[in-house]
Amino acid sequence: VTPSDPSICLGTREHFTALGTYSDSSTQDLTSSVTWSSSSTAVATVSNAAGSEGLATSVSVGSTTITAIDPVSSISGSTTLTVIADITLRGASSAGASSGVLDLTIPTPAGTREGDVMIASIAVRPSTATITPPASGWTLVQRLDNATGITNSLAVYSRVAEAGEPANHTWTLSTSTGSAGGMATFYGVDTSAPVDVEGGQS
Numbered sequence: 001v002t003p004s005d006p007s008i009c010l011g012t013r014e015h016f017t018a019l020g021t022y023s024d025s026s027t028q029d030l031t032s033s034v035t036w037s038s039s040s041t042a043v044a045t046v047s048n049a050a051g052s053e054g055l056a057t058s059v060s061v062g063s064t065t066i067t068a069i070d071p072v073s074s075i076s077g078s079t080t081l082t083v084i085a086d087i088t089l090r091g092a093s094s095a096g097a098s099s100g101v102l103d104l105t106i107p108t109p110a111g112t113r114e115g116d117v118m119i120a121s122i123a124v125r126p127s128t129a130t131i132t133p134p135a136s137g138w139t140l141v142q143r144l145d146n147a148t149g150i151t152n153s154l155a156v157y158s159r160v161a162e163a164g165e166p167a168n169h170t171w172t173l174s175t176s177t178g179s180a181g182g183m184a185t186f187y188g189v190d191t192s193a194p195v196d197v198e199g200g201q202s
Helices: none
Strands: 008-011 013-015 019-021 027-029 035-038 044-048 056-057 062-069 077-085 090-096 104-107 117-124 140-147 150-162 168-173 179-187
Touching: 008 056, 008 179, 035 044, 044 062, 090 104, 090 150, 104 117, 117 168, 168 179
Parallel strands: 008 077
Antiparallel strands: 013 056, 019 027, 035 062, 044 056, 062 077, 090 179, 104 168, 117 150, 117 179, 140 150
């Protein structure tokens, strides 16, 4: 049963898939032919209705075991679904690069899953540096330029994680006398509008 041990926010849903493996090592999607159940329907229910088989709907905060059982062989598979009340940190990572290095590569935080919201903060000297984000999906939230003293800039980006998220994300700098960055991944976030408010000053 996949996904394995997912966490979802209260009021949202998760679609599970049942994959059968046969004695000849072939596989088949059995989602619509198995019988689905939830060990705690007070936490989440799971559908057996045609067209929505395996669709779990959260009811309250807690954990439940989602099981798929083949009605012919009685072979089953299961996973744990956790329903959370609010936005939760999944993981974080950071990296730095020395003067003259024009690529800043930050690892994707461990455990990041499709639908998580990623926030990255990129700091670079000088403030005149152009910061180019990785190719797809990153949206600039805010850039702050400090043009006095040892000039520097801080740029904050957001992204919704995709299936098969790469192991790293690389920002390209037009010039640099040193750079550093951090990335944090959250779940339970409204992916259509992940940032409610933002602000800052140099």
